[in-house]
Amino acid sequence: MKIPKKNHISYLAGAGLISMTLAAGPASAIDLRSWDKKINDVAKRFIVLSNLNSEGILDKETQVVWEKTPDNTSGSWFSARNKCVKKEVGGKAGWRLPSIQELASLVDSIENDPAIKSGHPFQSVNSDPYWSGTKASISGASDNAWTLDFGTSGAATFSTSGAITLKSTSDTQLTWCVRSPLASQGE
Numbered sequence: 048m049k050i051p052k053k054n055h056i057s058y059l060a061g062a063g064l065i066s067m068t069l070a071a072g073p074a075s076a077i078d079l080r081s082w083d084k085k086i087n088d089v090a091k092r093f094i095v096l097s098n099l100n101s102e103g104i105l106d107k108e109t110q111v112v113w114e115k116t117p118d119n120t121s122g123s124w125f126s127a128r129n130k131c132v133k134k135e136v137g138g139k140a141g142w143r144l145p146s147i148q149e150l151a152s153l154v155d156s157i158e159n160d161p162a163i164k165s166g167h168p169f170q171s172v173n174s175d176p177y178w179s180g181t182k183a184s185i186s187g188a189s190d191n192a193w194t195l196d197f198g199t200s201g202a203a204t205f206s207t208s209g210a211i212t213l214k215s216t217s218d219t220q221l222t223w224c225v226r227s228p229l230a231s232q233g234e
Contacts, residue, residue, distance in 0.1 A: 099137025117223035124216035144180030161197035174198030
């Protein structure tokens with residue numbers, strides 16, 4: 048097995064070895080153990096990945112790569128999930144719906160429309176709800192998934208009202224795909 052360069056990440060996913068080279072050089076190598084750190088400076092938290100044609104953004108706080116520009120067309124949870132599975136961003140496949148926790152990690156309670164920290168590098172983030180890959184059952188109904196509405200600042204809590212809401216998977220919401228070492232949809 049070849050030892051990867053310092054700015055190269057490889058991980059084992061369901062179908063085999065996935066590799067990604069980061070634009071950052073060895074001096075700013077990414078510490079994959081930063082999950083327990085809160086990074087308030089958006090310039091230090093988010094890295095636009097030039098090797099993904101600047102279409103992907105690494106969140107150093109969560110180790111998730113986000114699409115720079117989410118898909119702002121509405122669809123059911125199943126169509127959103129399929130859209131991510133089939134998606135190529137910056138020439139790379141391997142995308143999925145984010146977990147509700149990953150979506151909530153972007154919320155800044157001070158900001159509004161969208162409720163994401165000022166100066167973030169994302170483009171065209173809509174203030175309407177986005178699907179998560181996190182399904183849930185409530186009151187005997189099993190075809191539900193959590194959504195997050197970026198138009199509601201300060202309301203990112205796990206409840207059935209406010210920014211995080213449980214919706215029927217047949218409802219239509221927006222899609223924002225992510226890429227990470229996780230090999231599951233979070234169902």
